[in-house]
Amino acid sequence: MIDNSTKWFASWFDTRFYHILYRDRNATEAQVFMDNLTQYLNLPEAGTILDLACGKGRHSRYLNTLGYDVTGIDLSENSIAFAKQFENNRLKFEVHDMCKPYHKTFDAVFNMFTSFGYFEHDEDNLNTIKAIKANLNAAGFGVIDFMNTERVIANLVPEDSKTVDGITFNLKRFVKDGYIVKEIAFEADGETYNFEERVKAFTLADFEALFAAAGVHLLDVFGDYKLSRYRAETSERLVMIFK
Numbered sequence: 001m002i003d004n005s006t007k008w009f010a011s012w013f014d015t016r017f018y019h020i021l022y023r024d025r026n027a028t029e030a031q032v033f034m035d036n037l038t039q040y041l042n043l044p045e046a047g048t049i050l051d052l053a054c055g056k057g058r059h060s061r062y063l064n065t066l067g068y069d070v071t072g073i074d075l076s077e078n079s080i081a082f083a084k085q086f087e088n089n090r091l092k093f094e095v096h097d098m099c100k101p102y103h104k105t106f107d108a109v110f111n112m113f114t115s116f117g118y119f120e121h122d123e124d125n126l127n128t129i130k131a132i133k134a135n136l137n138a139a140g141f142g143v144i145d146f147m148n149t150e151r152v153i154a155n156l157v158p159e160d161s162k163t164v165d166g167i168t169f170n171l172k173r174f175v176k177d178g179y180i181v182k183e184i185a186f187e188a189d190g191e192t193y194n195f196e197e198r199v200k201a202f203t204l205a206d207f208e209a210l211f212a213a214a215g216v217h218l219l220d221v222f223g224d225y226k227l228s229r230y231r232a233e234t235s236e237r238l239v240m241i242f243k
Contacts, residue, residue, distance in 0.1 A: 012195045014076045017188065019056065020164050030113070031062050033145070033225035037110075038066060040227055041141050041241070046090075047107035050135055052098050052128075053115035057083030063110075064091040073102060099127040101134035109135050112145045117200035125200065129214035136243060142216065146238045148223065149201045152180060154233075175201060204232070207240055216242045 012018050043049070046067055051060040054072030056079045064070045073096035074080055083093040096102060098111070099119070109132045119125055132142045153175055161170045172183040182197040200206075204221065211218050219242055222228060223235025230238060 012184075012197065013055070013074075014078045015195075017167070017186070017193065017195075020167060021162070021169050021184070023164060025113075027058065029225055030059055033112075034059065034063055034066070036225065036227050037143065037239075038063070038068070038108075041108060041143075043068070043107050043141075048104075050102060050104075050106045050109040052109055052111040052132070054083065054093065055079050055115075057086060057093055059110075059112060060091065060093070061086050064088070071102070071104070071106070073098065099124045099131060101131040105135055105137040106140055107137060108141045108143065110143045110145075112143075114145070114147045114199060116144055116146055117202050118198065119200075125202075126210055126213055129210050129216060133214055133216050140243060141219075142242045144207070144240050144242075146202060146207070146240070147180075147199070148230075148232070148235045148238045149180070149203055150232045151235065153201065156180075204230070204238060204240075207238075211240075211242055218242045 046069060048069045049063055049071070051057075051063065051070055051072040054060045054074045055076070057072045060070045060072035060083070069090040070092075072080075072083060072091075072093045074093075075095065075097055077095050080093050080095045087093060111132070116128065117125060136142060156173050156175070158174065159172050161168055163169070167186050167188050170185045174181055178201055179198045180201050184195040184197065186193055208218060218240060220240070221230045222237070222239040222241075223230035224237050224239075227239070228235070
């Protein structure tokens, strides 16, 4: 049995199995979100965007097709190695820890699709907000797109399974010590694998406290990718815009 739960975000995101399990994520919905977001922010034509925790770069590439100069950063060496094949003079990818400021400033820093709250130490969450602030130019906007924790917990499915590419992923979900936890067990290539995802169950109030500690100002809060009003009980997402 291979147990890769330690530092789960460094191991699980770097496997091919992660991308197999989540292959069906809605790319069209994500692109509509980025269309709406960039229009709402009124970013400069050919403006610069830092895509924080970019994975394999699918969304960075889409933003680049809209005319933006995009830098995608991620801790996963395998994901960045894959993304680099798509680089051009206005699209770059680099392995980087999002807890630390990047060496440039941008018109916007996007942290999309619940790519926050993985860390075991609270100071790393605060350091990430501070790093985003450091990477914004004078007119820049930070955006964090997080799950709506209250709705997720209220509708948590304790156990189910999903088969993709002949691999059956057995999934268990629960709340423990302030984290929403997903245990992922499956067999592949003659081996038994066990992974775990842990995401801090941040509420809007928790983010407001982080923003205050980091010295950034929350400007707007939306509840979905159409930028509708946020409602704690029913909204699909928690989208926060700050500077």
